[in-house]
Amino acid sequence: MNTDFADRLHLVLARIRAAEQRFQRLPGSVQLLAVSKTQPSAAIAALAAVGQRRFGENYVQEALDKIAELAALDLEWHFIGPIQANKTRSIAEHFAWVHSVDRLKIAERLSAQRPAHLPPLNVCLQVNIDREPTKHGLDEREVATVASAVATLPRLRLRGLMAIPAPAADFTAQREPLARLRTLQDLLNAAGLGLDTLSMGMSDDLEAAIAEGATLTRVGTALFGPRT
Ligand SMILES: *Cc1c(COP(=O)(O)O)cnc(C)c1O
Numbered sequence: 371m372n373t374d375f376a377d378r379l380h381l382v383l384a385r386i387r388a389a390e391q392r393f394q395r396l397p398g399s400v401q402l403l404a405v406s407k408t409q410p411s412a413a414i415a416a417l418a419a420v421g422q423r424r425f426g427e428n429y430v431q432e433a434l435d436k437i438a439e440l441a442a443l444d445l446e447w448h449f450i451g452p453i454q455a456n457k458t459r460s461i462a463e464h465f466a467w468v469h470s471v472d473r474l475k476i477a478e479r480l481s482a483q484r485p486a487h488l489p490p491l492n493v494c495l496q497v498n499i500d501r502e503p504t505k506h507g508l509d510e511r512e513v514a515t516v517a518s519a520v521a522t523l524p525r526l527r528l529r530g531l532m533a534i535p536a537p538a539a540d541f542t543a544q545r546e547p548l549a550r551l552r553t554l555q556d557l558l559n560a561a562g563l564g565l566d567t568l569s570m571g572m573s574d575d576l577e578a579a580i581a582e583g584a585t586l587t588r589v590g591t592a593l594f595g596p597r598t
Pocket residue numbers: 405407428450451534572573574588589590591592
């Protein structure tokens with residue numbers, strides 16, 4: 371079982387390194403977040419045993435159980451799922467990163483609830499880049515205003531933007547929304563926000579995301595196999 375995890379991790383890392391090279395990205399400039407939602411703690415431990423340290427979770431209670439079970443391992447936990455206001459305290463207390471901040475009220479609560487003994491919580495703003503009515507995320511037109519406000523919150527560190535584009539038919543179509551996310555980030559940086567993270571790319575579009583400047587790709591299926 372551990373060899374399966376080692377093989378899949380090495381395959382995904384090889385895809386990332388090949389895409390860095392192909393698209394003239396600096397070697398090592400793209401990090402891998404292993405998305406472990408619905409996967410048991412044993413699978414996370416197996417992937418950790420072959421070298422993976424960053425894990426992403428979507429559901430608060432499921433994540434808290436696994437974080438407690440795996441507390442002896444030195445793992446970095448990222449929250450990437452939809453955020454309900456009544457769950458912000460648990461997130462602020464147990465995670466190092468949150469990729470899915472999609473309104474100012476949630477950011478204010480996370481900042482207020484981040485424990486004083488922990489470093490500031492790293493956050494990305496989630497953008498609904500394809501304006502899908504059923505998807506979470508800020509409208510592109512609101513991002514600059516919300517980003518300026520989030521950047522002033524004392525216990526958060528605004529790191530960048532995150533998106534989950536709609537499925538696309540081919541590589542060119544995959545790149546288009548990812549390019550728009552990068553352009554949006556460039557505009558925020560031109561305004562002085564100093565963002566260093568573009569959280570984009572999943573199992574099926576990580577090459578397109580790396581072509582468009584991703585710094586953190588969120589990969590589930592290609593590492594763990596299909597979710598049940
Ligand atoms: C599930 C999920 C992923 C991983 O998707 P795969 O296609 O399994 O790689 C990435 N990001 C978010 C926000 C997710 O919910």
